[in-house]
Amino acid sequence: xxxxxxxxxxxxxxxxxxxxxxxxxxxxxxxxxxxxxxxxxxxxxxxxxxxxxxxxxxxxxxxxxxxxxxxxxxxxxxxxxxxxxxxxxxxxxxxxxxxxxxxxxxxxxxxxxxxxxxxxxxxxxxxxxxxxxxxxxxxxxxxxxxxxxxxxxxxxxxxxxxxxxxxxxxxxxxxxxxxxxxxxxxxxxxxxxxxxxxxxxxxxxxxxxxxxxxxxxxxxxxxxxxxxxxxxxxxxxxxxxxxxxxxxxxxxxxxxxxxxxxxxxxxxxxxxxxxxxxxxxxxxxxxxxxxxxxxxxxxxxxxxxxxxxxxxxxxxxxxxxxxxxxxxxxxxxxxxxxxxxxxxxxxxxxxxxxxxxxxxxxxxxxxxxxxxxxxxxxxxxxxxxxxxxxxxxxxxxxxxxxxxxxxxxxxxxxxxxxxxxxxxxxxxxxxxxxxxxxxxxxxxxxxxxxxxxxxxxxxxxxxxxxxxxxxxxxxxxxxxxxxxxxxxxxxxxxxxxxxxxxxxxxxxxxxxxxxxxxxxxxxxxxxxxxxxxxxxxxxxxxxxxxxxxxxxxxxxxxxxxxxxxxxxxxxxxxxxxxxxxxxxxxxxxxxxxxxxxxxxxxxxxxxxxxxxxxxxxxxxxxxxxxxxxxxxxxxxxxxxxxxxxxxxxxxxxxxxxxxxxxxxxxxxxxxxxxxxxxxxxxxxxxxxxxxxxxxxxxxxxxxxxxxxxxxxxxxxxxxxxxxxxxxxx
Ligand code: BGC
Numbered sequence: 001x002x003x004x005x006x007x008x009x010x011x012x013x014x015x016x017x018x019x020x021x022x023x024x025x026x027x028x029x030x031x032x033x034x035x036x037x038x039x040x041x042x043x044x045x046x047x048x049x050x051x052x053x054x055x056x057x058x059x060x061x062x063x064x065x066x067x068x069x070x071x072x073x074x075x076x077x078x079x080x081x082x083x084x085x086x087x088x089x090x091x092x093x094x095x096x097x098x099x100x101x102x103x104x105x106x107x108x109x110x111x112x113x114x115x116x117x118x119x120x121x122x123x124x125x126x127x128x129x130x131x132x133x134x135x136x137x138x139x140x141x142x143x144x145x146x147x148x149x150x151x152x153x154x155x156x157x158x159x160x161x162x163x164x165x166x167x168x169x170x171x172x173x174x175x176x177x178x179x180x181x182x183x184x185x186x187x188x189x190x191x192x193x194x195x196x197x198x199x200x201x202x203x204x205x206x207x208x209x210x211x212x213x214x215x216x217x218x219x220x221x222x223x224x225x226x227x228x229x230x231x232x233x234x235x236x237x238x239x240x241x242x243x244x245x246x247x248x249x250x251x252x253x254x255x256x257x258x259x260x261x262x263x264x265x266x267x268x269x270x271x272x273x274x275x276x277x278x279x280x281x282x283x284x285x286x287x288x289x290x291x292x293x294x295x296x297x298x299x300x301x302x303x304x305x306x307x308x309x310x311x312x313x314x315x316x317x318x319x320x321x322x323x324x325x326x327x328x329x330x331x332x333x334x335x336x337x338x339x340x341x342x343x344x345x346x347x348x349x350x351x352x353x354x355x356x357x358x359x360x361x362x363x364x365x366x367x368x369x370x371x372x373x374x375x376x377x378x379x380x381x382x383x384x385x386x387x388x389x390x391x392x393x394x395x396x397x398x399x400x401x402x403x404x405x406x407x408x409x410x411x412x413x414x415x416x417x418x419x420x421x422x423x424x425x426x427x428x429x430x431x432x433x434x435x436x437x438x439x440x441x442x443x444x445x446x447x448x449x450x451x452x453x454x455x456x457x458x459x460x461x462x463x464x465x466x467x468x469x470x471x472x473x474x475x476x477x478x479x480x481x482x483x484x485x486x487x488x489x490x491x492x493x494x495x496x497x498x499x500x501x502x503x504x505x506x507x508x509x510x511x512x513x514x515x516x517x518x519x520x521x522x523x524x525x526x527x528x529x530x531x532x533x534x535x536x537x538x539x540x541x542x543x544x545x546x547x548x549x550x551x552x553x554x555x556x557x558x559x560x561x562x563x564x565x566x567x568x569x570x571x572x573x574x575x576x577x578x579x580x581x582x583x584x585x586x587x588x589x590x591x592x593x594x595x596x597x598x599x600x601x602x603x604x605x606x607x608x609x610x611x612x613x614x615x616x617x618x619x620x621x622x623x624x625x626x627x628x629x630x631x632x633x634x635x636x637x638x639x640x641x642x643x644x645x646x647x648x649x650x651x652x653x654x655x656x657x658x659x660x661x662x663x664x665x666x667x668x669x670x671x672x673x674x675x676x677x678x679x680x681x682x683x684x685x686x687x688x689x690x691x692x693x694x695x696x697x698x699x700x701x702x703x704x705x706x707x708x709x710x711x712x713x714x715x716x717x718x719x720x721x722x723x724x725x726x727x728x729x
Pocket of ligand 1: 291
């Protein structure tokens with residue numbers, strides 16, 4: 001069946017099913033509950049950990065359409081794949097005992113691999129995936145994640161995050177693909193395509209969910225779930241395009257911004273959820289609220305006078321499914337609102353149709369559809385290898401004075417600092433547990449940075465430090481031990497966190513780490529600084545005094561080995577910064593800033609700029625040329641440049657192409673990334689690259705808030721070269 005016929009067939013089935021549904025059954029479809037509502041306490045030891053009576057109450061009596069999250073409350077954590085298969089089978093079995101046998105869709109935050117299935121391939125987090133500038137790796141991450149989540153019996157992934165990371169204090173920065181719209185769009189859509197294929201009813205594919213629509217990532221004070229003030233032009237220019245790209249790539253679900261923009265909570269924003277998302281972007285799937293956020297319109301935002309009004313506001317704004325998640329109040333209130341006519345049946349039918357459509361598209365109604373076997377689909381050697389490659393390409397070599405790196409394998413290295421010997425600091429949040437900080441639950445066979453260095457070395461690699469991130473550091477011991485070694489690898493950064501618990505008041509490192517760094521530097525041995533964590537913490541004073549700096553962010557489960565590969569030169573680094581790394585706490589200026597931000601006394605002076613990243617070889621881009629010096633409005637323009645490996649080692653380089661609209665009726669960024677290509681070159685090898693710029697690339701949001709292209713001059717920049725062309729009417 002072709003796609004058109006298939007979607008018509010689904011439309012017919014949805015209509016038919018909807019016509020048989022009662023109001024209660026419809027309200028149930030729009031309800032999503034947390035696993036704990038149907039689960040047994042961890043102590044009961046039951047397998048699967050489901051309370052059958054409560055499951056029946058949810059699925060059969062309340063017609064619940066969706067369940068999310070993990071078992072083993074209160075210490076929610078990853079379950080073995082077998083347990084997941086039993087849980088999801090039990091849930092489906094219950095749904096088959098309902099009148100209309102509508103399957104439940106089980107959703108999970110598999111945000112860097114199957115986070116909540118023990119032993120899954122856990123990839124670099126999005127900020128690190130972005131640092132690879134390698135969409136193929138993002139595609140493969142999507143493929144592997146979908147396969148591993150499917151093999152776990154789960155049916156829906158709350159990923160990818162398409163929020164733009166332009167506020168480094170925000171504790172979810174690492175869940176984004178960084179500060180640039182183009183990079184994030186490319187990496188996010190590649191992930192979606194790998195995850196969903198052409199048809200996500202395939203047994204190894206899975207629907208994605210674009211988060212968190214829209215403006216969530218830009219809290220003015222940096223704290224999670226606090227207000228953003230984003231004018232319409234900025235919204236359209238920076239925050240909507242990634243979601244638009246995700247919708248075009250076929251993501252069938254969207255999760256709503258948990259906070260507020262311009263005084264309107266995400267869940268109450270008709271303009272964003274309906275006028276723009278549906279009307280302008282043509283999104284056909286369903287929206288799901290974020291955690292408890294419909295209730296919060298009443299309890300937190302004081303936007304609604306009662307919990308019932310909150311339900312009405314959210315549903316009428318365009319929220320199709322409520323992540324309630326701990327009770328059936330949404331269901332009860334929605335039924336009441338429909339009975340009184342306050343929420344029209346047409347709106348409920350619309351929401352339910354969208355939900356049923358996605359369930360059909362996911363293949364959930366097919367009773368023959370087997371759950372993907374775990375064997376050959378879960379934790380395969382290929383998945384581990386791809387993950388390791390992703391981790392290698394994610395590591396950024398930021399400073400390498402006098403070629404201090406790579407180190408010889410027989411060098412003696414002292415390894416110190418709170419992130420040197422932990423897996424959790426490389427994985428961050430949403431790893432095994434929500435906060436990702438339960439180090440004891442991490443797989444025994446994965447290597448920390450220290451362990452990986454030790455395993456690969458032929459010399460003396462010593463670790464001095466504690467067992468946990470917050471353990472006291474014996475600075476005197478570190479300094480004394482440094483005397484017995486050729487180098488010190490100083491591993492600093494952040495412990496894992498997710499969402500609001502990760503809020504901070506300053507980008508500075510804590511005093512304990514600063515003191516350690518100063519003492520180690522004083523000791524006089526060459527120091528290599530390794531930073532791990534989800535945000536760029538200010539390291540300027542330290543970085544200036546050490547010859548080597550590696551920025552690891554959150555490279556995932558294979559991060560230790562990848563970092564050791566780079567330190568010893570077994571892999572030539574090629575990661576690049578997907579954000580501007582601030583020099584000072586208030587130095588939050590993105591690379592694509594406005595002219596005023598680098599004018600007169602203002603300068604763009606991050607510690608390391610967007611796109612920065614060194615290699616053990618050298619590259620040169622040259623011969624930048626634009627095929628036509630003049631194009632007509634609406635035409636494409638082709639740009640050529642060649643890139644040469646001018647050093648002595650094989651390596652990969654990402655060529656970044658920036659554009660500037662020289663004069664426009666709305667101020668334009670000094671430059672904006674419009675295209676990039678990553679190539680691998682042997683020493684001496686040169687490759688020609690072509691890039692096509694489309695009218696969309698030349699466009700911006702004009703005075704009247706519409707996307708336009710204005711005639712005039714444009715500048716193209718690659719490496720140290722600039723070329724130009726003009727657009728005529
Ligand atoms: C987060 C979402 C997540 C949801 C379900 C919320 O607190 O903001 O990103 O998908 O929980 O776990």
